[in-house]
Structures are given as C-alpha cells and as structure tokens.
Amino acid sequence: MTDNMPQFFQELFHLETSDCLTFLFYFIGAFILVNIASVIGGLATYAERKISADMQLRIGPNRVGPYGLLQFLADGAKMLMKENIMPLMADRFLFNIAPMLCLVGIFATLAVLPISGNLTLAHLDVGVFYVVAISSLVGLGIFLGGYASNSKWSLLGGMRGASQIISYEIPVVISILSIVLLSGGTSFKTIVHHQGGLPHEWFVLHNPFTFIAFIVYFIGSLAEANRAPFDLPEAESELVSGYHTEYTGMKFAFFALAEYVEVFVLCGVGATLFLGGFNVPFGLDTFLSKTPFPLLAEVVQLGAFFTKTFALYYLVIVIRWTLPRLRVDQLMSLCWKYLTPIALFNLIGTAIWMVYFHDQSIVEIIKAAGSHAGGGH
Amino acid sequence: MVSLSSFLFLSFVLFLTGLMLVLGRKSIIFVLIGLELILNAAALNFVAYSRFVTEKLDGHLFALFIIVIAAAEAAVALALAIRFYQLKETTHLDELSELKH
C-alpha cells in the first residue's frame, strides 16, 4: 500500500511527482469528500424521516423525486431562501461564528476518516487524537450559539449541551484508549491493519472488555452528537429548540448539517475501531489490487466501510425513535456514575488481557486450545 | 525563512500580550486569560529550541507538561474565581483586598 492518496493516484496514472500535482490531488480530494459528506448528511435527514415513518406505520416523504429521495434538496433550498434574523441584543460576532465553529469542527475530521486504504486524505499518525480534539470545537460552537442568542432558553440549552459534550468525551476517549492499547498505535491505518475482514477478527469480538467498550463508545457518541435519547439541549418540548432557537435560514442549516455529519463521523470512527473498518472479508481487496484495475480494490473497501457505517447509523436512527428522552440529571449521573467507571474498568481489563493472553483474541485462544488438545505440535 | 528567531519573536509577542493582560486588567478572568498566554509562550519557546538546536524531543515533553499543568491551574483558579464571586458579587480585583470576608 502506498503512503498517501496523491502518491496512489500518481502511480495509477503514471504521472511524475511534483508539489503542484500533490496539492491539486489533495484539494480535489478534500472538495469531493466535503461534498459527499454534505450529501450524506442531507440523505440522512431523508433516511431518518423514512425510517421513523416505517416504524410509526406511515409513509414519510414520497413527493419530491422518486420515493421522495430529493426531499433533502427541497429542504436545503427552503433554508437558503429564509430570512436571516438576528435578535436585537444578540452578540453579533459570536452569533455569526458559532455555526461556523460547529461546521468546521466536524468537516475537519473528515480528513482522517479511513474510508479506504489509499483514498483516505491523510494517514495521520495521531489520527484518533485528531478526531477527538477537533470535534471538541462543536461543544464550543454550541455554547457560544446558546450564549450569543441572548435568550434564557438558548443559554440554558447551550450550557446543557456543552456540559453534556465535555462530560461524555471522557468515557468515549477511554473506550478508544482500550482499542489503542490493543493495536499499539493511534493511527487509523494501524488499527485497521490489526483487524481482519471476518467478524471474528474484529476488535469488538476480541475480548469481552472491548465488547463492553464498544457499547460504552456507542452510548457516548450518541450523547456527543446530541442525539436522542440525549437530545435535551435541542428538545422541542423542553427548551423550545434550545441553543438554536434564534437561528434561522442557513445558520440553522449549518447546525443541523453539523449534527448529521457528526453522527456519520462518529459512526465511521466506531466502525473503524470496533468493526474492522475498510477490511473486506476473504482478502478480496488484496486479490483485486493485484489485477490491472487497482481502483476496484478501493471501491470494495469503500463498500465495506460504508456498509458498516450505515448499519451503525441505522441503529442510531432506530434508537432515536424508540427510547424516551433523558432528564439532565439522569444524563449526568449516567455519564459520571456509570459509564466512566465502566470505561476505566474496561481499560484496565484490556491491559490485563493483553499481558495475560499475549494479545490473542478469544477465537484465537479457542483455536490454540483446540489444536493443543487434539494432538497439537 | 522560518528560523529560530521568528519563533522567538512570536513567543515574545505572546508573552508581552499575556503580561499586559495580567498587569493591566482588573477582572479576574482577564488575568487568567493572560496567564494562559504566558504559559503558551514559554511552551512555544521550548518546542522551537527543541526543533532548531537539538534533535531530541525533550522540549516537546516539557511543553506537554506545561500544557497539563496550565490546565490544572486554570481549573483551580476558575473555581476560586467562582467562589470569590459567590462571596463578593463582583469580579473586580480591587475587592480582593482583605483576607477574611
């Protein structure tokens, strides 16, 4: 596998290396990725409406386009045409930059998202840290948006949202740390290489501690993205839509898009860390990369990554329309009294497992015990 | 073009700004903002020397410790500021002149 994306394309098209070409590849790659992420965010709104309709025995959007697929474009056009209202006593500077902070905080994490072996924009060695660090800008954007609206509902929603995000970062990061322990590096490439294609080679089934870590990570990422049942900061019946009450038009669209893309990024990171990432079962990608069409290997890896991510996304949507909302004190006690001790226990358990069983997964231990018992060599 | 002296200049500007905030402002939170800037200037200095003069990573580690200690100190200082506000209903530094409330 080549080192980075421009090198892969330069070898593919037999071009000579130059700084200008590298910059061009990065620019075009980033542009395409941002657009694809926005389309995924828009389609996620459509998917949510369709899935919730399915669960509630209704039909959902089916007017705009075939099966209502273009509904998100109609919503986007509607938001573009809305009037941009700013409250009179609002803080102009902070009111304007809060949605931008939310958006930048999420779209900057797309650069390290491991969508495929050679098409990832940047194989950073501190990839996992980078995602956690940059996505903490979202909490800042929520708080500033809540404060700058100069309304008590917005301030309450903003404070609750920011405290929820910074509290739930802790069990999420500790769960991620137990995976980093297992794979020996914070780079996404290392983590994916330590897993295989088939489910028994994934980290989620490696040992019972990582299984619990996956559940803790999933619950924590639901709370990070302000998704139900943790969506108190933006609940309609509690806080009149919380921190984005006073936002209209494109700024509100930024907040909403940032939330949907954040769920996508967190599901993608979860699929990479726990479900094997872009690994394809039965070694199909290594087989395809030796044929005269190495791009097919990338396409197959993309398919694997997106299948796993969208499966997790479906789970997130189903959970939203199934469970009732948590109160703010229940939310905080869930984080500090339950999830954080469980995550710490997982970390220590994973470390002990690594020392005692020498990094073998449960399946490998059973296989070794089987071959040892059946006349092993 | 990017040399050691440019980084030293930048850390000097940071330090100067932080110093002016600490000495010249009368609200507790502004003083704490200045303090963060001073600590960052010192950390930037360490990392710049580690890159341009040695090949080892000791400067990086020192800057890491500075970041951690600055975060701990900011937490305690802000807790003290909140307690001060609970006592005096203001954050003006001139009120902080007696030992016993």
Add this chain to the structure above:
Amino acid sequence: MLVVAIEKERTFEKVAIVSFLTILFILSALLMLVSCLALLLTKNIMHACTFLLAALLGVAGLYLTLHADTLAVTQVLVYVGGVVILMLFAVVLTGGQDQESITKEKFPHLAPLFGSKSTFLKAFLVSMIFFVAAASLLRLGEKEIVHVVAVNYAPTIQSLGQLLMTDYLFAFELVSVLLLGALIGAALIARPMKK
C-alpha cells in the same frame, strides 16, 4: 559556519517556491498576532475568550510547523476542549460582563497601566523594536545549527510515549497526582456555600 554555507547552497533552488510549511507558519502567526491585538483592545469578556481560543489555535498551527504533531493535537484537545470551555462557563457563572470601569473612555482598561492610550502604544512599539534589535545584534538563529538538512518528518507520538515511560516516568506520575489534586480541589472550592 561551514554547515550553514552548505545549507544555504542546497536550499537555493527551493527559494522560488514558497513551501506549504511557510504558508502554514504565516497563517498561524497571523492568526495568533491578530488575536493578541484583539485581546488587548476588547472590553467584552466573551469576545476575549473567543480571541484566546483563536490565539491558542494559532499556537497549535505553529507547533505543526515545528514538526510537533502530537503536541499540536494535545494543545487543541486540552485547551480548546477543556480550558476555554471552562473559562466560558466561569464567565457565565460569575455574572457575565466585564466589571472593570464605568468611564466613557474608549479604552479605559489600558489606562491603569500606562496612563493613556498613546503611552501604551508607544511602550508596545518600543519593546518590539528593542527585541528585534537585540535579536539581530546577538544573531539569534544563525548559530551553527547541528540538525540534518533533510528534515526529519518522523511522527513524534511513539518517541514521546517511550520517553514518558522511561526517562520522565517520575514527572509523569507527579503530574497525574497533581491533576487528581486539582480535580478534587476545584470541585470542592466551587461548591455552593451552605448558608
């Protein structure tokens, strides 16, 4: 001086193209300097916290130009995700507005230190000029630098981890005890008082 001469010769052909490192350096330095200036001139404390955020992001960009990738990410993680949000909460919990003075001057907060706005600006400029003069006189940055010309872009996280666990283990443990003390202390101090 010989090392410096060879270095200057080899980097001659790269002079025409401005490398990405230089662009990143200029952008981060500009962000940091503009935020520092805005911090000195603002009265609103929420804006001051936002400018602090921008200055710290600029410093993180500068760390990236110094090949300190782990440090840049840690800076963003700790400061942006922790300290700045903490300051914003503390501002909201302590009244939320700047209670410095009630005069009608445009920059009243600069007055106590230097008497008047023009004195303040003159003092700032004089200290800048003094620094640049001192730096050029002492020829900072032109000494015989003993680093390799082909710059080592190795990622630092593995070496930092090894250093933390071998050479700096005692400091690491001490800092963790300090963090525990700060956590408990801050939670205890900021409790609401019982009447």
